[in-house]
Amino acid sequence: MEVTKVEDQHLKIQEKIEKVLTAKQEQEQCCPVKDILARFGDKWSIYTILMLGRHEKLRFNELKGLISGISQRMLTVTLRALEEDGLVNRTLYPEIPPRVEYVLTPLGQSLLLQLLELADWAKLNIDQILAARVRYGKKEGAK
Incomplete structure (x- = not known):
């Protein structure tokens, strides 16, 4: 049986998901992917990265x-x-009063690009998301 492009893409996505979710718990205290996503997934980290990306x-x-x-x-x-x-470099200048500046590192810049991709996805799908929220609200209100 021949595998179509769509089916093949679905299989690759499933393989990636499986790799993320099946970390060897015996060797690791915590799944590193979950740890990293939790660290960057909070709103303050995202806003900080976006602001440093905007202002350098x-x-x-x-x-x-x-x-x-x-x-x-x-x-x-x-x-x-x-x-x-x-993700961020902190530079302390020995002045009076001391001056501290923050900039994104190249790793931080690469995360910024991913956050912008996610923001683009949100903009493209905002109407569907808002419609789904309305449907959900009606469903919950009917209970």
Whole structure:
């Protein structure tokens, strides 16, 4: 039996999903993919990456002013995590007062490109998503 292009693509997608979900739990404390997605999947990390992508280089207070609703502590935690993962470089200038600047690393830039792809997908599908939410709301209201 001949495999069509669509079926072949479906098989490749299924293989990729299987690889992500079947990490050897005995050898690893946690699935690295889940760990990475959890780290970058929160809104503060995404906003931080997007803002650094837009402005290229920002100081802490500039970044805080651009991300509506983020607390100083949450921005500190987010920047430390992104720096730990190699997505952001932090440069401290020995001045008085000290000046600290943040920029995306090449790895951070590559993640930015993926976030922009996801944003494009959301824009393309917003009407379907909103319609589905309305249908769901009607279904839930009928219960």
